[in-house]
Amino acid sequence: MQDSPYLNLRQRLSKRDRSLREKVMTLEEASALVHDGSHVGVGGSTLSRTPMAMIWQLIRDNKKDLSVYRSIVSSEGDWLFASGICKHIETSWFSQGIVWGISKVMRHYVETKKASFQEWSHLGMGMRFRAGAMGVPFMPMRSMIGSDVVSLRPETKTIDCPFTNEPLLLVPALNPDVALIHVQRCDAYGNAQIDGLPFMDIELAMAADSVILTTERIVSNDQIRRAPDQTKIGFFNVDAVVEVPFGCAPHECTNVYEPFLSHMDYYTGSVNKDPVGAMNEYIDQYIRGPESWNEYLALLGLEEVLDAAKRGRSLLND
Numbered sequence: 126m127q128d129s130p131y132l133n134l135r136q137r138l139s140k141r142d143r144s145l146r147e148k149v150m151t152l153e154e155a156s157a158l159v160h161d162g163s164h165v166g167v168g169g170s171t172l173s174r175t176p177m178a179m180i181w182q183l184i185r186d187n188k189k190d191l192s193v194y195r196s197i198v199s200s201e202g203d204w205l206f207a208s209g210i211c212k213h214i215e216t217s218w219f220s221q222g223i224v225w226g227i228s229k230v231m232r233h234y235v236e237t238k239k240a241s242f243q244e245w246s247h248l249g250m251g252m253r254f255r256a257g258a259m260g261v262p263f264m265p266m267r268s269m270i271g272s273d274v275v276s277l278r279p280e281t282k283t284i285d286c287p288f289t290n291e292p293l294l295l296v297p298a299l300n301p302d303v304a305l306i307h308v309q310r311c312d313a314y315g316n317a318q319i320d321g322l323p324f325m326d327i328e329l330a331m332a333a334d335s336v337i338l339t340t341e342r343i344v345s346n347d348q349i350r351r352a353p354d355q356t357k358i359g360f361f362n363v364d365a366v367v368e369v370p371f372g373c374a375p376h377e378c379t380n381v382y383e384p385f386l387s388h389m390d391y392y393t394g395s396v397n398k399d400p401v402g403a404m405n406e407y408i409d410q411y412i413r414g415p416e417s418w419n420e421y422l423a424l425l426g427l428e429e430v431l432d433a434a435k436r437g438r439s440l441l442n443d
Contacts, residue, residue, distance in 0.1 A: 131262045131298075138260075138334060141335070142364075148313065148314065148364060148365050149313050149367070150367060152182040152418065153186075154365070155179065155365040155367050156185075159303050160302075162191070163301075164194065165192065165193050166193075166194045166254070166299065166301035166305070167201070168304065168306035168324065169324060170195070170322070170324040171197045173373075173376065174306075174319075174321075174373055174377075174378055175199065175376040176307040176337075176339050177201060177373050178307075178339055178369040179372070181418065181421065183210060184205075184208040184412050185412060185413060191205070192211065192215070194215045194216070195216050196217060196254075196325050197217055198218065200221055200375075200393075202228060202230075203396065204408070206230060206240045207404040208412070212240045213240065214241075215245065215250070215299075216245070217247040219231045219242055221389075225390075225393040225397075229397045232400070243277075246268050246272070249274070249278075253297060254299050254325045255325070257300040257332030258331035258332045263297050263298060264298070265293040266293070266295075267294065280296075281296055299332060301329070303336070305339070306338055306339075306358070307338075307341075308326075308338060309342075309378060309379070309380065310341060311343065311344070311349070312343065312348075313366060314360040314366075315366050316358070316360045318357065319357045320379045321379030323357050327358060330362045335365075336358070338363055339367045340367070340369070341368075341378060342370065343368045369418055371418075374422060375388045375433075380437060382437035383436035411424055
């Protein structure tokens with residue numbers, strides 16, 4: 126069989142250190158695992174389980190030329206573009222959220238050609254991660270056929286199915302260099318449990334060269350073993366574990382806290398009026414200014430933190 130870039134990728138993945146070992150480290154230590162020019166997969170979706178603390182640290186460390194891949198991008202995409210650490214994002218939707226509309230920060234950077242946004246369908250992004258997880262170079266699908274999205278994506282190929290003769294679209298696999306995923310809890314080895322929708326995080330963890338987990342809390346391996354069905358990502362996929370409570374703020378983490386709505390209202394109101402100046406001020410004040418994630422949370426405000434936690438617990442109790 127001839128050598129190929131994809132086979133080289135699979136061989137590299139097969140050499141990962143999958144041993145059972147403790148992987149707990151700080152945000153700063155985990156950030157050092159993300160190199161300039163890396164292709165970065167981001168877990169969660171829209172405002173759900175976004176690894177904001179890890180992205181916050183990457184910006185503070187002045188990473189360069191990152192390419193980012195996520196199922197649906199929200200305000201973390203604004204952070205990535207405006208900070209200058211990322212100039213290319215591939216996703217199926219780039220918006221502040223349904224409540225706040227399309228990101229004007231994204232529009233500014235893309236329309237002025239300071240950054241690029243590559244659009245896929247929702248299923249298209251998911252199937253690309255799934256292909257990467259399965260170790261195959263592409264995945265066939267019907268979605269996107271006949272849509273204008275296909276005309277924007279020369280990376281895809283249309284074939285006639287060898288079994289049915291019906292047209293199928295082939296989408297290329299996604300195998301990021303590193304995946305950033307936030308979970309509700311995991312042990313020191315990286316066995317991670319996810320409450321609520323897993324989105325494409327399981328596939329992302331299997332497709333990436335390395336995985337950095339941020340977690341609301343580190344629990345014992347005994348606790349993980351008491352509910353093995355809740356373990357969605359195994360230790361053998363994980364390279365780093367960082368305990369960072371409220372690590373999705375101002376986004377949400379299912380059963381722990383809801384979105385920080387007042388802060389999101391303030392944020393979107395500011396940057397929608399001034400996508401450049403207000404965004405730069407926000408980064409200086411909330412990302413580069415605080416010396417720690419706890420200081421960042423203090424800037425968001427204790428009342429905001431407690432309100433988000435109260436609303437998160439109410440969903441669990443209901």
